[in-house]
Amino acid sequence: MENVVIIGSGCAGWTAALYTARANLKPLLITGEQPGGLLTTTSVVENFPGFPEGVDGYELMTRMQAQAERFGTRTKLGSLVQNVDFSKRPFVVTVDGEKIEAKTIIIATGAGHRHLGLKSEDLLEKKGVTYCATCDGALPMFRNQPLVVVGGGDSACEEASYLTRFASVVYLIHRRDSLRASKIMADRTLANPKIKPVWDSVVTEVLDVKQEKVTGVRVKNLKTNAESVIDCAGVFVAIGHVPNTKLFQPFINTDENGYIIRTNGAATNVHGVFVAGDCSDHIYRQAITAAGMGCAAAIEAERLLASEA
Ligand code: NAP
Numbered sequence: 001m002e003n004v005v006i007i008g009s010g011c012a013g014w015t016a017a018l019y020t021a022r023a024n025l026k027p028l029l030i031t032g033e034q035p036g037g038l039l040t041t042t043s044v045v046e047n048f049p050g051f052p053e054g055v056d057g058y059e060l061m062t063r064m065q066a067q068a069e070r071f072g073t074r075t076k077l078g079s080l081v082q083n084v085d086f087s088k089r090p091f092v093v094t095v096d097g098e099k100i101e102a103k104t105i106i107i108a109t110g111a112g113h114r115h116l117g118l119k120s121e122d123l124l125e126k127k128g129v130t131y132c133a134t135c136d137g138a139l140p141m142f143r144n145q146p147l148v149v150v151g152g153g154d155s156a157c158e159e160a161s162y163l164t165r166f167a168s169v170v171y172l173i174h175r176r177d178s179l180r181a182s183k184i185m186a187d188r189t190l191a192n193p194k195i196k197p198v199w200d201s202v203v204t205e206v207l208d209v210k211q212e213k214v215t216g217v218r219v220k221n222l223k224t225n226a227e228s229v230i231d232c233a234g235v236f237v238a239i240g241h242v243p244n245t246k247l248f249q250p251f252i253n254t255d256e257n258g259y260i261i262r263t264n265g266a267a268t269n270v271h272g273v274f275v276a277g278d279c280s281d282h283i284y285r286q287a288i289t290a291a292g293m294g295c296a297a298a299i300e301a302e303r304l305l306a307s308e309a
Helices: 011-022 037-041 057-070 119-123 154-163 183-190 287-308
Strands: 002-007 028-030 074-076 081-085 091-095 098-107 111-113 146-150 169-173 195-198 201-207 216-221 227-231 234-237 241-243 273-275
Touching: 002 011, 002 091, 002 287, 011 028, 011 037, 011 057, 011 098, 011 287, 037 057, 098 287, 119 201, 146 154, 146 227, 154 169, 154 183, 154 234, 169 201, 183 195, 273 287
Parallel strands: 002 028, 002 098, 028 074, 098 273, 146 169, 146 234, 169 195
Antiparallel strands: 081 091, 091 098, 111 241, 201 216, 216 227
16 A cells, blocks of 8 residues: 555656655655656756756756655656546556555646647647657758747747757747747747747648648638748647646546646645646646645645544
8 A cells, every 4th residue: 555646757746756755655656658747848947946057857857856766756657547546545546557555646747738629730740740849849850941839928939949940930820919928038039030920820720631741831810810821841839738637537626627626735625635736737837836836745645644643
């Protein structure tokens, strides 16, 4: 029987692991298919305190893992939870066909990339449509080619700036006429001569499904309804995130967008199941706030177990 099973290996998960490990609870952390979470797909993280020069996202996560394991965290690497039963304690988590019983659970499954919802987008995924510039931007198919980034937030700005290293030009297509991104990111993006903003516009189709590779996008201007085609070799979609909570929804209350509702601190509606990070936070969504929530969930799990000892 496990004291604590932590599901997810982003900032929230590793911080929860660090704290529960230091409380001698010997936590078991299940990483999911993308160990380290979304931060491993960003480039430099400039806003995590303690790194004045910035830190590579992958390196930050590797360091968090090492720190958590140093104090006794056990890691199930690359494993995906297939099923959970939170109907009664002990809870049951099924991983790689194995049923694991746990006194407490910390859900830290984060959020995945939101899709545009176009059929052509799905058909051309990995054939020029991608959700991660740092993962795919350097591919030969994108070199010295015009590229498109969709979105107006910090992610879209970060992706667009990163892609200027490889692209001939980057079109930033945003559905409004001002960026949602933080001022520093927005200013940096708009000052970059290789980034051409396309305002008030949405992508209605990714071209060309027949050619089985991205050759362009069909774009509609929402103010004029005019349609046009922008030639490009790649489409980088950066329009926000969707929380990874489907698996828990039979037991755990979420809001209408799927974010887990915290009833008090890090607690959920199920006594003994706690939550931390982006799967429960649509407001701050920062590495540092996710880490803070991981700490809170760990302390609450520890206190519950101590009260039952
Ligand atoms: P976000 O802030 O939610 O921005 C999503 C963008 O996509 C918005 O501009 C939104 O338009 C647009 N959008 C949403 N749905 C769309 C759709 N169906 N079609 C077209 N456009 C759509 O998401 P994010 O940029 O991924 O950032 C998430 C969080 O991470 C934020 O808190 C951000 O500050 C943080 N972040 C920080 C950094 C950094 O500091 N280094 C880097 C990346 C992300 P509207 O503006 O019209 O809503």
